[in-house]
Amino acid sequence: GKFTVGDYLAERLAQVGVRHHFVVPGDYNLILLDKLQAHPDLKEVGCANELNCSLAAEGYARANGISACVVTYSVGALSAFNGTGSAYAENLPLVLISGSPNTNDPSQYHILHHTLGHPDYTYQYEMAKKITCCAVAIPRAIDAPRLIDRALRAAILARKPCYIEIPTNLAGATCVRPGPISAITDPITSDKSALEAAAKCAAEYLDGKLKPVILVGPKAGRAGSEKELIEFAEAMGCAVALQPAAKGMFPEDHKQFVGIFWGQVSSDAADAMVHWADAMICVGAVFNDYSTVGWTAVPNIPLMTVDMDHVTFPGAHFSRVRMCEFLSHLATQVTFNDSTMIEYKRLKPDPPHVHTAEREEPLSRKEISRQVQEMLTDKTSLFVDTGDSWFNGIQLKLPPGAKFEIEMQWGHIGWSIPAAFGYALRHPDRHTIVLVGDGSFQVTAQEVSQMVRFKVPITIMLINNRGYTIEVEIHDGSYNKIKNWDYAMLVEAFNSTDGHAKGLLANTAGELADAIKVAESHKEGPTLIECTIDQDDCSMLK
Ligand SMILES: Cc1ncc(Cn2nnc(CCOP(=O)(O)OP(=O)(O)O)c2C)c(N)n1
Numbered sequence: 001g002k003f004t005v006g007d008y009l010a011e012r013l014a015q016v017g018v019r020h021h022f023v024v025p026g027d028y029n030l031i032l033l034d035k036l037q038a039h040p041d042l043k044e045v046g047c048a049n050e051l052n053c054s055l056a057a058e059g060y061a062r063a064n065g066i067s068a069c070v071v072t073y074s075v076g077a078l079s080a081f082n083g084t085g086s087a088y089a090e091n092l093p094l095v096l097i098s099g100s101p102n103t104n105d106p107s108q109y110h111i112l113h114h115t116l117g118h119p120d121y122t123y124q125y126e127m128a129k130k131i132t133c134c135a136v137a138i139p140r141a142i143d144a145p146r147l148i149d150r151a152l153r154a155a156i157l158a159r160k161p162c163y164i165e166i167p168t169n170l171a172g173a174t175c176v177r178p179g180p181i182s183a184i185t186d187p188i189t190s191d192k193s194a195l196e197a198a199a200k201c202a203a204e205y206l207d208g209k210l211k212p213v214i215l216v217g218p219k220a221g222r223a224g225s226e227k228e229l230i231e232f233a234e235a236m237g238c239a240v241a242l243q244p245a246a247k248g249m250f251p252e253d254h255k256q257f258v259g260i261f262w263g264q265v266s267s268d269a270a271d272a273m274v275h276w277a278d279a280m281i282c283v284g285a286v287f288n289d290y291s292t293v294g295w296t297a298v299p300n301i302p303l304m305t306v307d308m309d310h311v312t313f314p315g316a317h318f319s320r321v322r323m324c325e326f327l328s329h330l331a332t333q334v335t336f337n338d339s340t341m342i343e344y345k346r347l348k349p350d351p352p353h354v355h356t357a358e359r360e361e362p363l364s365r366k367e368i369s370r371q372v373q374e375m376l377t378d379k380t381s382l383f384v385d386t387g388d389s390w391f392n393g394i395q396l397k398l399p400p401g402a403k404f405e406i407e408m409q410w411g412h413i414g415w416s417i418p419a420a421f422g423y424a425l426r427h428p429d430r431h432t433i434v435l436v437g438d439g440s441f442q443v444t445a446q447e448v449s450q451m452v453r454f455k456v457p458i459t460i461m462l463i464n465n466r467g468y469t470i471e472v473e474i475h476d477g478s479y480n481k482i483k484n485w486d487y488a489m490l491v492e493a494f495n496s497t498d499g500h501a502k503g504l505l506a507n508t509a510g511e512l513a514d515a516i517k518v519a520e521s522h523k524e525g526p527t528l529i530e531c532t533i534d535q536d537d538c539s540m541l542k
């Protein structure tokens with residue numbers, strides 16, 4: 001049959017590495033969905049709603065590097081905008097694709113269903129421009145190759161979402177076949193002289209310092225610089241601290257790892273080391289209100305920043321210097337200086353004594369953390385959702401090879417359920433574990449049914465402290481109370497007659513240990529373990 005606009009998009013998505021596309025059907029995108037489904041490399045993954053669809057694509061992009069979310073016009077896209085916002089905030093190339101009205105509707109001033117009820121349908125595209133790095137609406141089939149290629153390339157280079165709007169009558173319209181994919185995926189390398197000059201100046205700048213510390217931020221991982229970061233850190237020999245959103249982007253068993261720098265909730269000796277340093281090399285760091293604990297934990301020394309495509313330090317700025325190339329080049333220029341590691345050995349606190357609860361003891365946050373710590377292996381990918389799970393997750397020690405996913409910039413409660421589902425589809429080889437509060441779980445619980453449908457063996461540790469506890473600590477009120485659910489029964493309801501989810505309840509340390517054993521051997525589907533703790537058992541209260 002003829003090659004169409006929908007086929008063009010399908011081929012491009014497959015060429016950039018998409019293998020699953022997340023969808024909610026609607027009459028503006030059905031022809032398009034047929035074309036995507038027809039592509040041999042693409043597997044259609046239906047979601048219960050477009051918020052979860054976009055969050056599943058956000059999680060998939062963490063595993064795969066790029067993802068696709070396909071929704072219907074207006075009623076679908078406006079919900080998908082939230083997961084798209086997350087992808088923007090978290091520096092992930094999510095491709096948001098929406099069907100839209102027939103190109104001959106505007107000129108006839110047709111009032112259409114799903115729209116706001118007036119004949120101007122451009123509002124969605126205008127809104128999409130604000131939350132993506134590139135938004136395109138295809139006006140004619142002949143424009144499709146140029147606009148689709150532009151949006152995909154922009155997303156890949158910027159590591160931000162893009163938006164592609166395809167009118168319902170164009171998805172099946174004839175289109176030429178795509179040219180070489182390198183036109184889209186070929187990276188922009190550093191400018192050679194900028195790279196040389198930046199490394200030379202930076203090496204001189206660092207030579208004059210006695211106590212440099214490297215602070216790793218979340219963009220280090222997104223820029224794909226984890227290998228070069230280790231190379232640079234080992235050439236420097238200095239202490240390496242991580243921002244909480246960067247946990248997992250530098251190995252915690254590395255001898256230069258000094259902990260998570262997060263103000264008074266820092267781990268190990270990160271706080272002391274950062275405040276002792278006389279120079280801070282920030283690699284992909286983001287200083288926002290959360291990571292600085294309300295602006296109380298901001299380093300008070302001059303910073304050198306290594307960002308995705310530029311480098312700055314006191315008295316210097318170098319554009320078009322790519323992080324990974326800069327780190328690996330600078331590693332050959334710097335002088336080894338391990339003075340901070342000598343200081344670290346002095347400052348490093350003894351590991352805290354962890355009490356092992358008796359089996360019949362009621363569950364506590366600390367006992368849950370102790371048992372989750374024992375679950376972690378090199379195959380673990382741990383998702384922690386907004387709420388006290390952030391604090392509990394950050395304090396865990398990642399064994400070599402373990403991965404950690406957190407959404408600290410956007411912070412959408414419930415993100416972890418669809419995001420872990422999307423991630424696990426792409427990484428069936430990994431053991432995906434979720435730490436999520438009861439309040440967060442209630443926002444996106446439907447997506448457990450997709451874990452059942454696709455037989456994804458995710459372990460969900462649901463921390464039930466009867467409400468929005470992190471908010472109670474910030475500012476209490478009636479609004480922090482929620483209706484309690486029977487969470488174990490709920491996930492088993494998703495089975496109906498053909499599913500294999502397991503829902504378990506753990507009120508004591510012994511019940512949790514038994515439930516974890518069941519979860520670790522259950523591969524046919526998800527296992528939710530509802531862990532009940534006292535609502536005052538919160539990390540904010542020391
Ligand atoms: C989409 C969205 N809506 C509201 C919020 C504000 N928020 N942040 N955390 C919470 C409560 C989280 O409660 P849980 O998940 O139960 O967590 P904990 O009780 O703190 O363990 C809210 C309501 C948010 N972060 N995201």
Ligand SMILES: [Mg+2]
Nearest residue numbers: 437438439467
């Ligand atoms: Mg809660």
